[in-house]
Amino acid sequence: MKNIIIINLMVIFKKRIREITLLVSFVLLAIVFTFVTPYFAVVNNVKNLITQTMVLLVVSLGQTIMLASGEVDMSVEGVVVITSVICAFTLIYNSLLLTIAVALLFGVFIGIMNYLLSIKVRIPSFLGSLALLVALRALSNIITGAKPITIKNQNFFVSFSTGHVFRIPIPIFYGFLLFIILYILVNNTTFGCYVFAVGGSEEAARKSGIKTKIIKLKVFVLTSVIATFAGILLAARVAIGTGSYSFALNMGFDSILAAVMGGCVLGGGKGSILGTFFSVIVLAVLNNGLTHLHFTYQEESIVKSLLLIIVVFAGNVLEKSKGRKIKV
Amino acid sequence: MRQGALLVILAVIIIVFSIINPNFLTSNNLINVTRQMSVLLTIGIGFAFVMLSGEIDLSVGSILGLSTVIFALAMRETGNNSIVCIIITLIVGCFAGLLNGILVTKVGIHSFLATMATLGLYRGITYTIIQGGKIPVFHPPFSKALGVGLLGIIPLPFIYVMAILTIMHLVLKKSLFGNQVYIVGGSERVARYSGIKTKQTKLVSFLISGTLCAFAGILIVATVEMGIPSLGEGKEIDAVFVVVLGGCRLTGGWGTLPGVFLGVVVISVLINGLTMLGANYHMILFVKACLLLFVIWLDTKIRNK
Numbered sequence: 001m002k003n004i005i006i007i008n009l010m011v012i013f014k015k016r017i018r019e020i021t022l023l024v025s026f027v028l029l030a031i032v033f034t035f036v037t038p039y040f041a042v043v044n045n046v047k048n049l050i051t052q053t054m055v056l057l058v059v060s061l062g063q064t065i066m067l068a069s070g071e072v073d074m075s076v077e078g079v080v081v082i083t084s085v086i087c088a089f090t091l092i093y094n095s096l097l098l099t100i101a102v103a104l105l106f107g108v109f110i111g112i113m114n115y116l117l118s119i120k121v122r123i124p125s126f127l128g129s130l131a132l133l134v135a136l137r138a139l140s141n142i143i144t145g146a147k148p149i150t151i152k153n154q155n156f157f158v159s160f161s162t163g164h165v166f167r168i169p170i171p172i173f174y175g176f177l178l179f180i181i182l183y184i185l186v187n188n189t190t191f192g193c194y195v196f197a198v199g200g201s202e203e204a205a206r207k208s209g210i211k212t213k214i215i216k217l218k219v220f221v222l223t224s225v226i227a228t229f230a231g232i233l234l235a236a237r238v239a240i241g242t243g244s245y246s247f248a249l250n251m252g253f254d255s256i257l258a259a260v261m262g263g264c265v266l267g268g269g270k271g272s273i274l275g276t277f278f279s280v281i282v283l284a285v286l287n288n289g290l291t292h293l294h295f296t297y298q299e300e301s302i303v304k305s306l307l308l309i310i311v312v313f314a315g316n317v318l319e320k321s322k323g324r325k326i327k328v
Numbered sequence: 329m330r331q332g333a334l335l336v337i338l339a340v341i342i343i344v345f346s347i348i349n350p351n352f353l354t355s356n357n358l359i360n361v362t363r364q365m366s367v368l369l370t371i372g373i374g375f376a377f378v379m380l381s382g383e384i385d386l387s388v389g390s391i392l393g394l395s396t397v398i399f400a401l402a403m404r405e406t407g408n409n410s411i412v413c414i415i416i417t418l419i420v421g422c423f424a425g426l427l428n429g430i431l432v433t434k435v436g437i438h439s440f441l442a443t444m445a446t447l448g449l450y451r452g453i454t455y456t457i458i459q460g461g462k463i464p465v466f467h468p469p470f471s472k473a474l475g476v477g478l479l480g481i482i483p484l485p486f487i488y489v490m491a492i493l494t495i496m497h498l499v500l501k502k503s504l505f506g507n508q509v510y511i512v513g514g515s516e517r518v519a520r521y522s523g524i525k526t527k528q529t530k531l532v533s534f535l536i537s538g539t540l541c542a543f544a545g546i547l548i549v550a551t552v553e554m555g556i557p558s559l560g561e562g563k564e565i566d567a568v569f570v571v572v573l574g575g576c577r578l579t580g581g582w583g584t585l586p587g588v589f590l591g592v593v594v595i596s597v598l599i600n601g602l603t604m605l606g607a608n609y610h611m612i613l614f615v616k617a618c619l620l621l622f623v624i625w626l627d628t629k630i631r632n633k
Contacts, residue, residue: 072440121625124578126440127384127568128624131617134565138614146610243610253444266438302452305445312437 018263022278026285033289040292047169053284054175055080055234057277059251060258061182062226064276067259068186069219070199070268071118071125076227077252078136079110081243083231085140087156088149088241096155100232107228110136111221119216133252140243148242151235160236171233178226183273195219199268250301257308258283265315334573334590338597345601352604359483363475363551365596366485368566370544372574372588373496374425374537375567380500381533382513382580383432383439388541389563390450391424393556395545397454400463400555403470410470417542424450425538429531447564454557463555475550485547492540497585509533513580562613569620570595572627 013020033040059076066073083103090099110132117128157163163170186192197205198212206212234248235241260266261282262275283304290300346353371388378385395417402413424446431442471477477484500506508529512519519526541560549555574591576583595616602612 117621121621122628123621123624127578128621130568131565131620134562135614135617135621138610138617141610142614146608250448253448256441256444260441266441296455298452298455300452301448302456305447305449305452308445309431309435309437309442312441313435316436 018272018275019278022261022275022282026278026282029282029285029289033285033292037289037292040289045288045292049284049288051169051171052237053280054171055230055237055248056251056254056258056284057175057280058178058230058233059227060255060262060276060280061178061273062223062230063255064259064262064264064271064273065182065186065195065219066223067256067264067266068199068268068271069195069216070202071216071219072256072266073114073129073220073223073227074126074252075110075114075129075132075136076223076230076255077248077250078133078140079107079224079227080231080234080248080251082106082136082140083228084235084238084247085144085149085241085243087232087235088144088151091151091153091156094153094155096153096159099156103228103232104225107225108221110228111224112217114224115217115220118220119213137243137245140241142243144241144243146243148240148244151239151241157236157239160233171237174229174233178229179273179277186273191215191218196269196271199270201269249297254283254304257304257311260308260315261311331575331587331590334587334594338590338594341594341597341601345597345604349601349604352601355481357600357604359478359481361596361600362486363483364600365592366483366489367544367547368563368570368596369489369493369589369592370540370547371563371567372570372592373493373585374540376571376574376576376583376585376588377496377500377509377533377536378439379571379576379578380513380580380583381509381530382516383530383533384443384568385425385428385534385537386440386443386564387424387428387446387450388537388567389560390447390454391421391538391541392545392548392560392563393558394424394450394454395421395542396549396559397458397463397555397557399546399549400465401457403465403467404463408467408470410467410473414546417546418539421542421545422535422539424542425535426531428538429534432534433527433530451557451561458555458557460557462557465549465553465555471550471553473550474547475553485550489547492543493585493589496536500585505529505532510581513577513582515581565616565620566595569616569623572620573623575627578624 086103086106087099090102114129117123118125165173194210194215197210198215202212258279259276261279262272264271375388398420399413399417402416406412428443428446431437432439508524512526512529516526548559570591571588574587599612
């Protein structure tokens with residue numbers, strides 16, 4: 001009996017090695033920062049940290065599904081930016097429903113664009129979405145005249161930023177809700193299963209009767225719509241719509257970093273919503289701690305770049321040593 | 329066929345712009361365009377090597393920014409000894425390319441992910457070593473020789489770059505290494521089975537790209553007489569643009585340097601013309617991105633026929 005428990009624990013440990021590693025590094029980082037800087041372990045700081053990281057969490061969750069299906073979406077950053085601008089413009093009419101509808105429709109549109117570019121035109125998705133990112137950022141700057149536009153609608157703030165549900169700050173509520181929905185979608189539905197199948201081997205998926213193009217279209221639209229939602233959250237938090245280059249800077253890169261840390265590979269077929277969730281938290285703690293230690297943005301970007309290289313390298317080594325990696 | 333189409337496009341662009349704006353075809357403006365072209369062309373040649381070997385290098389702009397700052401710092405430290413500084417900068421660029429190559433070939437990270445990481449890495453290093461601000465480089469003989477000098481009516485940097493282009497073209501077409509680049513890009517497996525050291529070939533391609541980016545950085549410093557950490561941001565889009573416009577296949581193994589040259593000419597003329605019409609930075613960026621997508625779309629259309 002005792003043996004069975006131990007074996008079971010070992011199987012779980014092996015299967016969840018990435019999540020456990022992330023959890024351990026989160027605890028270690030938190031302990032280190034608590035001792036190194038007096039500003040880290042403060043209730044307000046922790047609350048802010050979690051609230052602020054929800055935007056990245058939402059984007060990264062979408063990116064995880066995208067990477068699992070074997071494509072990359074760099075344009076999420078552009079979608080976040082232009083959503084803030086759309087919110088700023090449509091909120092003039094004081095209708096929350098209209099704003100959300102327009103923003104989400106735009107997300108659907110960008111998703112379809114991405115699909116057409118990478119599946120119909122067959123531009124590699126990273127390149128097509130990169131060009132789209134540049135276009136979206138430029139477009140936001142053109143329509144705002146490169147000036148930030150202030151959002152004044154109180155309703156909007158209460159619904160997406162300052163409000164509370166069950167005494168939880170509303171962005172955190174949304175973030176966790178989305179996490180749970182996507183977790184179920186990926187792990188417990190046929191759609192999730194198909195996504196991994198398509199990402200693992202498109203050829204094999206097609207031959208076993210999966211409509212791969214439809215799956216990819218759904219994934220592209222889903223990721224874009226999720227990014228739109230992140231854009232709404234961000235716009236509500238900062239109360240401006242802008243295309244400025246410091247706004248949502250490197251969100252595409254960060255989301256890919258989080259997804260890859262969580263277990264995705266660029267080739268597709270692997271990935272874990274739970275892993276991404278943990279790695280976003282690790283990244284947020286790292287970011288926050290480094291800021292309190294007076295790291296500049298650029299120095300943080302060095303750290304993050306090195307982190308990405310190390311994580312991918314470690315993943316490759318792990319895969320080689322195991323022979324075959326357990327899919328999470 | 330491809331290059332003929334590009335020439336027609338170029339002719340149309342030139343005619344349209346010269347009708348709209350009489351200042352477009354003045355010798356002053358043309359000299360300007362040629363000078364700006366040399367930087368993009370230098371990056372484009374290196375980028376073409378990487379793309380021909382089947383990989384992508386997104387860090388070109390960051391290497392360029394890094395090399396301008398390294399060069400400016402070296403000039404300050406060595407008391408304007410430009411030859412030494414140029415060598416130092418080229419070595420730094422070479423190492424930057426080498427790191428890209430090692431990450432892709434030895435560590436085995438997808439080149440898109442690896443160079444995206446080094447894009448942030450090099451840019452971060454650039455800002456960190458300079459701690460904000462700019463470093464002036466004032467050394468007239470150097471500026472004249474590599475930046476603002478003219479030979480007749482042709483800017484000197486353009487002549488150097490054309491020399492590089494010719495050499496690299498010969499390397500690609502006549503040398504063993506050039507052949508290997510094409511084969512590796514065409515099909516890595518075939519290349520490996522026929523005994524080519526595919527990883528080494530890719531590594532050298534990244535090395536060439538890094539070194540040429542450093543050279544492009546030196547050319548920019550010679551013109552603007554400053555080392556600026558933000559220089560070259562977003563250059564990777566331009567590089568992809570000219571290389572694809574010039575007829576290189578995104579998956580590698582197909583394309584020529586003269587094609588890249590034509591691509592550079594078209595985009596430089598286009599940007600110059602749009603700027604003279606009063607388009608701002610964002611509009612040009614938007615046009616570029618849309619045009620890039622359009623060109624790739626056209627490319628696949630033609631190839632499928």
